[in-house]
Amino acid sequence: MQIFATEQIRAWDEYTIRHEPIASVDLMERAATACYEWLLQHHYKGRSFSIFCGKGNNGGDGLVIARLLAQSNHSVTVYILEFGHKGTEDFQINLARLHETAASILFISSNEAIHPIPSQDVVIDALLGSGINRPADGLTAELIQHINNSGNEVIAIDIPSGLYVDHSAKGNIVIKARHTLSFQCFKPAFLMPENAESIGDVHLLDIGLLPGFLEQQAAPFQLVDQAMVSAIIRPRNPFDHKGDYGHAAIIAGSYGMMGAAVLCARACLRSGVGKLTCHIPTQGYTIMQVSAPEAMCRTGENHSPHELEKYDTIGVGPGLGTHVENFDLLNSVFEQNRRPMVIDADALNLIGQEKALLKQIPPGSIITPHPKEFERLFGKTANDYDRIQLALQKAAEYNIYIVLKGRYTFIASPDGRGYFNSSGNPGMATGGTGDVLTGIITGLLAQKYSSLHAALAGVFLHGRSGDLAAAYSSQPSLIASDLIEFLGQAYQSLT
Ligand SMILES: NC(=O)C1=CN([C@@H]2O[C@H](COP(=O)(O)OP(=O)(O)OC[C@H]3O[C@@H](n4cnc5c(N)ncnc54)[C@H](O)[C@@H]3O)[C@@H](O)[C@H]2O)[C@@H](O)CC1
Numbered sequence: 403m404q405i406f407a408t409e410q411i412r413a414w415d416e417y418t419i420r421h422e423p424i425a426s427v428d429l430m431e432r433a434a435t436a437c438y439e440w441l442l443q444h445h446y447k448g449r450s451f452s453i454f455c456g457k458g459n460n461g462g463d464g465l466v467i468a469r470l471l472a473q474s475n476h477s478v479t480v481y482i483l484e485f486g487h488k489g490t491e492d493f494q495i496n497l498a499r500l501h502e503t504a505a506s507i508l509f510i511s512s513n514e515a516i517h518p519i520p521s522q523d524v525v526i527d528a529l530l531g532s533g534i535n536r537p538a539d540g541l542t543a544e545l546i547q548h549i550n551n552s553g554n555e556v557i558a559i560d561i562p563s564g565l566y567v568d569h570s571a572k573g574n575i576v577i578k579a580r581h582t583l584s585f586q587c588f589k590p591a592f593l594m595p596e597n598a599e600s601i602g603d604v605h606l607l608d609i610g611l612l613p614g615f616l617e618q619q620a621a622p623f624q625l626v627d628q629a630m631v632s633a634i635i636r637p638r639n640p641f642d643h644k645g646d647y648g649h650a651a652i653i654a655g656s657y658g659m660m661g662a663a664v665l666c667a668r669a670c671l672r673s674g675v676g677k678l679t680c681h682i683p684t685q686g687y688t689i690m691q692v693s694a695p696e697a698m699c700r701t702g703e704n705h706s707p708h709e710l711e712k713y714d715t716i717g718v719g720p721g722l723g724t725h726v727e728n729f730d731l732l733n734s735v736f737e738q739n740r741r742p743m744v745i746d747a748d749a750l751n752l753i754g755q756e757k758a759l760l761k762q763i764p765p766g767s768i769i770t771p772h773p774k775e776f777e778r779l780f781g782k783t784a785n786d787y788d789r790i791q792l793a794l795q796k797a798a799e800y801n802i803y804i805v806l807k808g809r810y811t812f813i814a815s816p817d818g819r820g821y822f823n824s825s826g827n828p829g830m831a832t833g834g835t836g837d838v839l840t841g842i843i844t845g846l847l848a849q850k851y852s853s854l855h856a857a858l859a860g861v862f863l864h865g866r867s868g869d870l871a872a873a874y875s876s877q878p879s880l881i882a883s884d885l886i887e888f889l890g891q892a893y894q895s896l897t
């Protein structure tokens with residue numbers, strides 16, 4: 403699924419208006435009706451509503467929702483923020499229609515007109531939508547603050563007022579919504595951690611925008627979803643043998659951190675790899691052989707980085723430690739292996755300390771930093787959007803894939819394309835889940851998926867395993883081992 407910027411969203415609306423064809427006021431009716439139906443289906447039936455509208459089409463959506471609620475006997479008060487103009491055509495048509503209902507309509511043209519919101523009311527925020535072109539200021543900002551301070555539950559229409567669709571609004575005054583009801587596709591704003599407080603839970607409502615538009619559009623970002631990953635994963639052939647699924651190596655573990663190596667190895671095995679050899683410290687031998695009997699082990703000084711050319715790919719980093727001798731280990735790995743590999747955790751921290759190593763990473767490799775590791779490698783950015791751009795820039799500069807881990811993990815491809823993963827949940831914010839991801843991606847690379855496909859399918863399957871595990875038990879109780887246990891079901895869910 404594409405993730406569109408403001409201009410493309412507007413173009414998609416216009417394409418639908420022209421080709422369906424449908425009048426723009428009727429498309430607004432359809433969008434607002436979807437919001438109204440969502441409210442009725444989600445325990446808001448019978449509640450009373452304070453609906454705040456600007457004079458653009460976002461405000462127009464608010465007016466339609468107000469009319470539908472009033473016509474179904476809900477108590478509705480509509481507050482219209484005065485901007486000194488009449489409003490868009492569709493806004494005006496819907497204001498006239500609203501006058502025929504029992505809804506109270508009040509205009510706010512100064513701060514004296516801002517009154518306390520009844521505590522039992524659900525607030526609908528339809529002040530500003532995707533047409534915002536500057537920070538909310540003056541009376542608009544005061545009204546937003548007033549709504550946020552009220553403590554009432556807020557449901558934002560399309561996007562919380564004050565937030566930009568596709569660039570940072572950090573430091574601006576923005577509505578804090580419990581739910582955001584948006585239309586058709588994800589907007590970049592919904593995928594950025596810096597907006598978490600504003601957007602609440604995002605619900606995408608289908609308003610029937612025509613799919614024909616999608617064929618003509620190159621989106622700046624793609625959402626990694628089930629359809630995408632189902633098309634990547636290949637079925638197994640009946641006459642295949644283990645040699646057909648590759649031989650992976652994992653170089654991981656140190657005293658006190660053998661768990662990371664075990665999680666990585668077990669996840670790699672469950673990903674479908676043909677053979678796995680673990681290069682681990684000698685004292686971890688028994689632990690690994692008992693925990694992952696399917697894997698072979700090589701022990702020896704400094705993880706015994708020898709004969710690495712025999713592997714199809716290598717995953718390095720989980721639980722490795724950042725001792726100085728590991729710089730030699732990494733150098734040796736990068737010298738022997740020039741095929742795409744996976745680099746994670748302490749291997750990234752070592753590279754962060756010795757940036758010259760970045761240039762030695764084999765082309766097409768996948769690095770999997772979390773935001774702090776990313777910062778150690780490439781520096782701080784002012785906001786999440788800049789971090790995404792920096793990731794794309796560095797992916798191109800070093801010819802690597804960067805998997806920037808988070809709620810919506812971002813995958814930066816060296817060709818300039820960016821992908822946000824859609825699966826996963828906050829239960830996965832717990833130790834060891836990153837080691838599991840490294841294992842899965844390493845296993846997919848060994849099975850001769852391209853680096854891009856291994857990264858995309860790996861993050862999606864990892865998140866899907868987390869979703870299945872959380873559904874089976876709960877988010878708080880989720881541990882990294884659960885992801886490995888549910889990987890089989892995650893594969894199954896693709897078909
Ligand atoms: N046919 C369509 O295009 C559809 C549009 N829809 C709604 O229309 C919205 C977009 O409508 P508009 O483009 O009219 O934009 P908005 O409703 O976001 O209104 C923005 C208007 O306010 C002004 N403005 C911008 N920033 C401001 C600020 N900081 N303070 C005060 N005023 C500011 C602008 O001059 C602009 O005219 C979407 O978010 C969505 O809710 C939906 O009804 C679906 C269909």
Ligand SMILES: [K+]
Pocket residue numbers: 460527528529530531558559560561562563
């Ligand atoms: K809004």
